Amino acid sequence: MSTTKVTLAKALNMGLRKAMEDDPKVLLMGEDVGKLGGVFRITDGLQKDFGEDRVIDSPLAESGIVGTAVGMALRGYRPVVEIQFDGFVYPAYDQIVCQVAKMSFRSQGRLPMPMVIRIPFGGGIGAVEHHSESPEAQFAHTPGLKVVSCSNPVDGYWMIQQAIASDDPVIFLEPKRQYHADKADLDVTATPGPLFASRVVRHGGDVTVLAYGPMVKTCLRAAEAAAGEGKSLEVIDLRSVSPLDMGPVLESVRRTGRAVVTHEAHVNLGLGAELAARITEQCFYSLEAPVLRVGGFDTPYPPSRIEEEWLPDLDRVLDAVDRVLEF
Amino acid sequence: MSTTKVTLAKALNMGLRKAMEDDPKVLLMGEDVGKLGGVFRITDGLQKDFGEDRVIDSPLAESGIVGTAVGMALRGYRPVVEIQFDGFVYPAYDQIVCQVAKMSFRSQGRLPMPMVIRIPFGGGIGAVEHHSESPEAQFAHTPGLKVVSCSNPVDGYWMIQQAIASDDPVIFLEPKRQYHADKADLDVTATPGPLFASRVVRHGGDVTVLAYGPMVKTCLRAAEAAAGEGKSLEVIDLRSVSPLDMGPVLESVRRTGRAVVTHEAHVNLGLGAELAARITEQCFYSLEAPVLRVGGFDTPYPPSRIEEEWLPDLDRVLDAVDRVLEF
């Protein structure tokens, strides 16, 4: 099969296009998604090809975007909304948490909410305040929502289509730092694995390292560096943040006895807390050390000139690996 | 010193009155807080005595309430806002997370945010949807906010005053189920302990049980029942959900080797996750069993006829105690 080399941004664009071709009920909506193609150009060209009725530039109001998308979903559409930046999802928080998340339950399944809320998330792009947030834990704590994050172009292409095909609402987190960072070989004729599944992306035997979204690359690089020092890290890309696919995680930790969880979000009540609690509960006698967490500090996101210090990087991951090995 | 017997509702009312007497900059604002005295009557009589300028009935808009309170705080006031029910805090979520929480950091300390956001929270009152939520984890995950919950009238009286006196914004969670449940002896001439401190409310040696807000009473009753079966539970009222005062917790777990964390909030990414992670990291070699969690299921809050089944109760706490003992 012939493959093409694509960036994450391009893969998402292709995935959205494919989903729109496959199902006329798929609509896109958001600020600047039309003519401009979104500030990150993820929807580039789609309004031109699918028209203003299917690629909808919205007024500047996030609650309005998600709230009207709820109505469109109730009418049988499958809205895919774009929140321009992570930090601007909060005006829509009420609609997401009280309406999107609860409609299926409230209606005893009569009113499914097949909606995708795309959010470019995470830091490292030198932006001003509110443009580098990692809000995933708040959504994962909310029953009724599913939360996923892609870490690479191939996943981006498939996962966005699978999220759109899902009858459950999906918060789709796109690591904006990766949009144009790397290219990967995409074979659009391949058969993707399931959406809500974690995946071992590097095998190893000493420490299990968990990551999703932008941290996957960092952890893979850390594993590479650690290998040079004779430490063998197993890296798992969680892909789905809620539900968590614990199978590969538990299997790995039972083997390694040691785990480090990483994310850009604040450590306090971040995914690391949940994973540490679950792993400890289920692998208690296999653990040689407590699960350690590497994340953003419990401070607001800093001014960008020091964001690389604030963000967990290769060294901080390796430091945790060392600590978990020395415990 | 003479004491009076008061309910939590009355104690909070007295505490608010005292804070308003002590500092003319203290203002109350919210829906129906004036003439009606709030739907739970916590602000009963205050508008009559302090006037409409200090006890402000607001338009029906939570973002507006918190957003204008930010402005009043910037002008030197100490606004105390009431959110009518837990489930209605979300329209204000953006103002809380992006403005209230970050103003001090953004301004390098030049603009402190001495604001209290009072939220009656938790279930068990037979209410309709959105009236029984436990949103604390979301706020605790947000740097810049402090989050506390009182579990009894005496704490209610002191903690609300301390929260108002704090120069940091405080999310003040009131267990609405307890408002009129019990009376306690209040001595208004006593000297309260610090606000952000946990407290051992029952000593025991077999298992450490952690709770806050409405679950404290449940856990104390569970400890009573367990004692009848020869199991000695140590119950800690966390009081502050963020920051966490881990000292007494760690001291206790190092002694008991076993811990159960309880809350009404969903288990997934609830406070139990964070506590389990921290306890495990810091008491790894003392633990005889993993930290177990008892909380609301990872489903939306159910219709009220089965809420008592959904809410963690004495039996579910005891079940976890048994499991942690048998591990």
Next chain:
Amino acid sequence: MADPDLIQLLTPEGERVEHPDYSFGEGLTAEEEADLVRGFYRDMVLTRRIDTEATALQRHGELGIWAQLLGQEAAQIGAGRALRPQDFVFPTYREHGVAWCRGIDPLQLLGLFRGVDHGGWDPRESNFHLYTIVIGAQTLHATGYAMGVQRDGLVGTDDPERDTAVLAHFGDGASSQGDVNESFIFAASYNAPVVFFCQNNQWAISEPIERQSRIPLYQRALGFGFPGMRVDGNDVLATYAVTKAALDHARTGQGPTFVEAYTYRMGAHTTTDDPTRYRLSDDVERWKLRDPIARVEAYLTRNGLADADFVDAIRAEADDLGAHLRAGCKALPDPAPLSVFDHVYADLPDELREQRDSYAAYLESFEGVGA
């Protein structure tokens, strides 16, 4: 009520009056018109009975709470009967009269207030959405739904059997919510076929309308670029006429409208509320003179359009309805504890399935103990 802007077709005394822009009964024979009014009367009487019964059921501990509509019957029946079958309605938590018009068994309304479900009817069957409790949220849903209708090509096709309008309910208090104002913006921006129907019952729990707006609410629409009008919400004929016109405006592609139904909440906010703490009984007494049912009854009887038999028959029907509610309410089954795991997702994740299974095992462990 010397409000020149108030659209009225039937006075509190039961006299028909003319209005330059709106009329009632156009195109109908006298008998058809009388039938329609008699139907309104019946609807209002039965709706009031639903309300009375539910209030009593709450007093007897059978419901956790009830949101009364006393005094708002005309606003709701006028709006509800103006709908065409294909139209879709987004209610608040108080639209029992509109639900009635949509053919929903009032017993189904009780489920939510009894706490056996969060809304038990099928919105796709009745074209009546579930009650929304978060103030104002549904106005955005209505607008989005209307945008969906547009995309379905069901606006302005000139086929009145197909062209579809959406009716969004909300209260005077709700008009202050960001969501409601955003829904005005989206509706105007896309010219969506939605009618914003605000029952201004003068109160948002304890807060008077003056706290939300210092000018008549219907004028809010003008700032967003679409028409607003104030109708006497205690006048079922005027409410019907104005809402029908607004729905037709929407379905023919002329865009959104704001209808302010000027009425009064005669009862408490809900059964847990105590309005004596914040309002004068004088006001309530004054509004009693404008009772929406009394004026229709006066009109019908005074004009020989209904006799005692007619009124008695409806009363009997109401008694039956009351009995149905009393018996049915207590028989509403409690949900099974394990049902909380149903429908959280269309596709139940493994981790939640495990949570359910372990809870099921836990529950079973008690059955062993009990045996």
Next chain:
Amino acid sequence: MADPDLIQLLTPEGERVEHPDYSFGEGLTAEEEADLVRGFYRDMVLTRRIDTEATALQRHGELGIWAQLLGQEAAQIGAGRALRPQDFVFPTYREHGVAWCRGIDPLQLLGLFRGVDHGGWDPRESNFHLYTIVIGAQTLHATGYAMGVQRDGLVGTDDPERDTAVLAHFGDGASSQGDVNESFIFAASYNAPVVFFCQNNQWAISEPIERQSRIPLYQRALGFGFPGMRVDGNDVLATYAVTKAALDHARTGQGPTFVEAYTYRMGAHTTTDDPTRYRLSDDVERWKLRDPIARVEAYLTRNGLADADFVDAIRAEADDLGAHLRAGCKALPDPAPLSVFDHVYADLPDELREQRDSYAAYLESFEGVGA
């Protein structure tokens, strides 16, 4: 621009014109008036230079991003100069001209865009709040601040040196946010001394004003029950006059006003934006003819109120300012990594102190390695 509602006192050609409700220079001598206009001119030229320099600094990688104000100088200087010292301003992220009027060293504005801080000036010293990036959030802060001013008793005391007004800035796009509309409701409800100053620059990034409102924006206010007016935002005299009147309206206790400054975003949304993707250069060319600075320069020179020396002196001043910015920007110190733990709270909790300490130890461990 044959808009009868547009308030204009100086035409694009630099001709003074009369307006029935607003005038410029009343109570001033000719020389005082000329001084004022010359001051505006200087402000606008220097503000434009700040903008040009910052844009260049961004191109050279010294700033992460810059939000340009090109074309909006008159709207900002007119508003900024209408303020009294005691008034308080809530800006968006583009109010560089107003910041200038409030005496803030433009270097301090660069900090945020360079990423060395989130806003480096002291709002209590300058009565100019930090830039707010979340669209519309600050309009509620402004309203609440104004409610605080009311409670301080500093409205309508008849002492113009004390009576205080609040100026809330926002854009045409922002007018769609729930927060902005809620701020209208609160301001109207409490009659707060706030002026809502909307720079309608026709664009919200790529979206034209028509997406946000289908009627002129200033009419939004009418739906909330307070006055709205549209002023030519490229006419510094008219903007000054209208804003001053609105601020006086507020400070004397007459409540809120909505001022729509009708202008145009001549540049990109920010330095990362590419407007050729969504708008015609024709439009931009048309608006060039209405340049806010050119018309004042034409007025001043044609009427002998300024000569070449004057213009040259300001140009020299602008050059100095540019040099100051170029040198200063590069010298802005990066924050220390550990500073992220400062000011998260007024009172640092132990757990965060421990996090800081262990990070400090971690950082030190590298210093050892480096040595």
